[in-house]
Amino acid sequence: MWKSPVNVAGAASLSFWPILPHMYNSSETKSDRIIEVNDLAKEYRVYDKPEGLWASVRGLFHRKNRIIHALRGVNLSVGRGEFLAMLGPNGAGKTTFLKLLSGIITPTRGTARVLGHVPWDRADDFRRRFALVMGQKNQLWWDLPAAESFRLHQEIYRIDPARFAKIHDELVDMLGVSRLLGQPVRELSLGERMKLELIAALLHEPEVLFLDEPTIGLDVVAQHTIHEFLRHIQKQRSVTVILTTHYMKDVAALCERVVVVTHGSILYDGSLEQIVDRFTTHKVVTLDLENAPAPGEMERFGFSCEVHGPRVSLRIDRSRIADVLPKLLASQQVRDVSVEDVPLEEIVAGLFRGAANRQAGIDPEQEVGAV
Amino acid sequence: MNLAFYLLIFSFTPEIGRGSGWSREPFFAFVATGLIINAIVQTLFMPSASELTEMVRTGGLDSVLVRPLDAQFLLSMHRFDFSSMANGLVGLGLLIWAVLRFPVAPPLIAWLLYPLLIVSGVAILYGLIIMLAAATILMGRNQSLYDFWFYITNFSRYPAEIYAGPWGDPLRTFCTFVIPILLVVNVPAGTLARPLSGQAWGMVVLTFAAAGISVGLSRIVFQAALARYRSASS
Numbered sequence: 001m002w003k004s005p006v007n008v009a010g011a012a013s014l015s016f017w018p019i020l021p022h023m024y025n026s027s028e029t030k031s032d033r034i035i036e037v038n039d040l041a042k043e044y045r046v047y048d049k050p051e052g053l054w055a056s057v058r059g060l061f062h063r064k065n066r067i068i069h070a071l072r073g074v075n076l077s078v079g080r081g082e083f084l085a086m087l088g089p090n091g092a093g094k095t096t097f098l099k100l101l102s103g104i105i106t107p108t109r110g111t112a113r114v115l116g117h118v119p120w121d122r123a124d125d126f127r128r129r130f131a132l133v134m135g136q137k138n139q140l141w142w143d144l145p146a147a148e149s150f151r152l153h154q155e156i157y158r159i160d161p162a163r164f165a166k167i168h169d170e171l172v173d174m175l176g177v178s179r180l181l182g183q184p185v186r187e188l189s190l191g192e193r194m195k196l197e198l199i200a201a202l203l204h205e206p207e208v209l210f211l212d213e214p215t216i217g218l219d220v221v222a223q224h225t226i227h228e229f230l231r232h233i234q235k236q237r238s239v240t241v242i243l244t245t246h247y248m249k250d251v252a253a254l255c256e257r258v259v260v261v262t263h264g265s266i267l268y269d270g271s272l273e274q275i276v277d278r279f280t281t282h283k284v285v286t287l288d289l290e291n292a293p294a295p296g297e298m299e300r301f302g303f304s305c306e307v308h309g310p311r312v313s314l315r316i317d318r319s320r321i322a323d324v325l326p327k328l329l330a331s332q333q334v335r336d337v338s339v340e341d342v343p344l345e346e347i348v349a350g351l352f353r354g355a356a357n358r359q360a361g362i363d364p365e366q367e368v369g370a371v
Numbered sequence: 372m373n374l375a376f377y378l379l380i381f382s383f384t385p386e387i388g389r390g391s392g393w394s395r396e397p398f399f400a401f402v403a404t405g406l407i408i409n410a411i412v413q414t415l416f417m418p419s420a421s422e423l424t425e426m427v428r429t430g431g432l433d434s435v436l437v438r439p440l441d442a443q444f445l446l447s448m449h450r451f452d453f454s455s456m457a458n459g460l461v462g463l464g465l466l467i468w469a470v471l472r473f474p475v476a477p478p479l480i481a482w483l484l485y486p487l488l489i490v491s492g493v494a495i496l497y498g499l500i501i502m503l504a505a506a507t508i509l510m511g512r513n514q515s516l517y518d519f520w521f522y523i524t525n526f527s528r529y530p531a532e533i534y535a536g537p538w539g540d541p542l543r544t545f546c547t548f549v550i551p552i553l554l555v556v557n558v559p560a561g562t563l564a565r566p567l568s569g570q571a572w573g574m575v576v577l578t579f580a581a582a583g584i585s586v587g588l589s590r591i592v593f594q595a596a597l598a599r600y601r602s603a604s605s
Binding site for chain 2: 044095099102103104105106120122124125127128130131132134137138139156157
C-alpha cells in the first residue's frame with residue numbers, strides 16, 4: 001500500500017472540487033518498493049542582493065538571506081516497474097526531487113533510498129543502476145558524435161561489448177537515428193538530440209529512469225515518437241520511471257500514477273483516473289445542433305455555457321448527466337453529441353492555482369533572516 | 372623573451388644570490404624545470420579546471436555526478452591541451468643544454484630523484500588547482516581565485532633564495548610550509564644543479580610529504596564541496 005500524500009488539504013481552496021481522503025492502493029510488497037522517501041526536505045539560502053552601489057557595499061557587512069523551501073518534507077514510495085508522473089508549476093520542487101534521488105544534491109533533512117542506496121552517497125553500484133535525462137541539459141559530449149559518446153558510456157558503465165552492441169542496435173533502430181550517430185551532437189536538432197540522450201541513458205539498462213521534462217520544446221511528432229519509445233522500453237524492461245513534465249499529453253500517454261507537487265509539498269498522489277474523479281464535479285457536454293439555439297435557452301441545462309453558432313458546450317454536474325442529457329436531446333435537433341471529462345490541463349491548472357492562493361494567504365513562502 | 376632577459380642579467384652577475392649556487396647554467400636548469408612542470412599542469416589539468424566554473428554555473432556538473440566515475444578524476448582530466456606541451460619540449464631542450472654545461476655532472480641519485488620530484492611538484496600544483504575548483508563549486512564562480520592562482524604560482528618561478536630580509540623571510544616560510552609553492556620547482560632543480568647536502572635531503576623529503584598532503588587535502592576539500600553542491604536551476 002502506498003503512503004498517503006503529505007498534504008491533500010491543499011485542494012481545499014478549490015471551491016467546486018470535493019476533497020476526499022486518499023490512499024493509492026497497490027498489491028505490491030515492501031520488497032517491490034525500490035524508491036522510499038521519508039520527510040525529504042531541501043532548503044536553499046539565497047542572498048537577497050539589493051540594487052545600487054551603496055547597498056552592495058552594505059552587503060559586505062550585513063547580508064540579507066532568504067531561505068527557499070524547495071521541498072518541504074516529502075514522503076513517497078515507488079514500486080518496481082511503475083511509471084510515475086510528477087506534475088507541478090515552475091518552482092514546485094520537481095527537479096529538486098529528481099536531483100535528490102539522483103544524488104546530485106544532498107537534502108537539508110529526511111531520508112531516501114533508491115535501489116537500497118542512499119543516493120547522495122554516490123556509490124558507483126547505485127550510479128550504474130539508474131539514469132537521469134534532463135530535457136534542458138545535455139549529457140552527451142557536445143563536440144563529439146553520439147557514437148563516440150556511446151562508446152564512452154560503454155567504458156564508464158563497463159558494459160560487455162556484445163551486450164552493448166545488441167542494446168545499442170536495438171535502441172538506434174527503435175528511434176531510427178542511425179544516420180545521426182556520426183554527427184557532432186552540437187549540430188543536431190533538439191528532437192534528434194533528445195532521442196540520442198535517451199539512448200545514452202538506456203545503454204547500461206538502468207533499473208530506474210529519471211526523466212526531467214524530456215519532451216520540452218519538442219514538436220508533436222517528436223513527442224509522439226518519444227512517448228511510444230518510452231512506453232515500449234518501460235513495458236519491455238520493467239524500468240521504474242519518474243517523469244516530471246508540464247505536458248499533460250506526456251502524462252496521459254505514459255503514466256498510471258500521478259503525483260502533483262506544489263510549493264515543495266505533495267498535493268495529490270494517485271491514479272490519473274482518480275484525479276479527474278476527485279477534483280471535478282462535472283462533465284463537458286458538447287452538442288452540434290441543427291440550428292443555433294435562442295439566447296439563454298441552454299443555460300437551464302448546465303453552467304459555463306459557450307455557444308458558437310450551432311455548436312454548444314456546457315458543463316453539467318456528473319450526478320445529473322443521466323437526467324439532463326435525455327431532456328437536452330429531446331429539446332433540440334441534435335446532429336452530434338459528446339460527453340467528456342474536464343480536460344486534465346484544466347484540472348491540474350486549478351489545483352496549482354488553488355495551492356498558490358492558499359500559500360499566498362496562509363504561509364509566506366520565504367522566511368527572511370539576517371546573517 | 373625571458374631567456375634573453377636572464378642572459379642579460381648573467382652578463383652583469385655570475386650568480387643570483389651570493390653563494391646560492393644559482394649560476395648561469397644551474398639557473399637555466401631551474402627555468403627549464405619550471406617550464407616542464409608548468410607544461411604538464413597546463414596540458415593535463417588547467418583546461419578542465421578552467422571549464423569547471425562554467426560547468427557549475429550551467430549545471431553541467433550534474434551529469435558528471437550521476438556517472439559511476441570518480442568526479443575529481445573526471446573533472447580534473449576531462450580535457451587535455453597538448454599544445455601546451457610545446458613549452459615542455461622547450462624546457463627539456465633547455466635542461467639538456469644546461470646540464471651538459473654544469474661544472475660537475477649530477478650524480479645518479481639526483482637523476483633518479485629528479486623525475487619523482489617533478490611528479491611531486493605537479494602533485495602540489497594539482498592539489499592547489501583542485502582546492503580552487505572546490506571553491507568554484509561552493510561559490511558558483513571564482514575568477515578572482517584564478518587570479519590568486521596566477522599570483523601564487525608566480526612565486527614558484529624564482530629561486531627561493533631571492534626571498535630574504537624582513538619581508539622575504541616570512542614569505543619564504545609561508546610559501547614553503549603553508550602553501551608549499553616554493554618546493555615545486557626549487558627542490559627538483561636544486562637536486563639536479565646543486566650538491567645533495569643534509570638540508571637538501573630534508574627539502575626532498577618535505578617535497579614528497581607536501582605532495583602527498585596536497586593531493587590528500589584536495590581530495591577532502593573537493594568531497595566536502597561536492598556535498599554542498601547546489602546545482603543550477605533547470
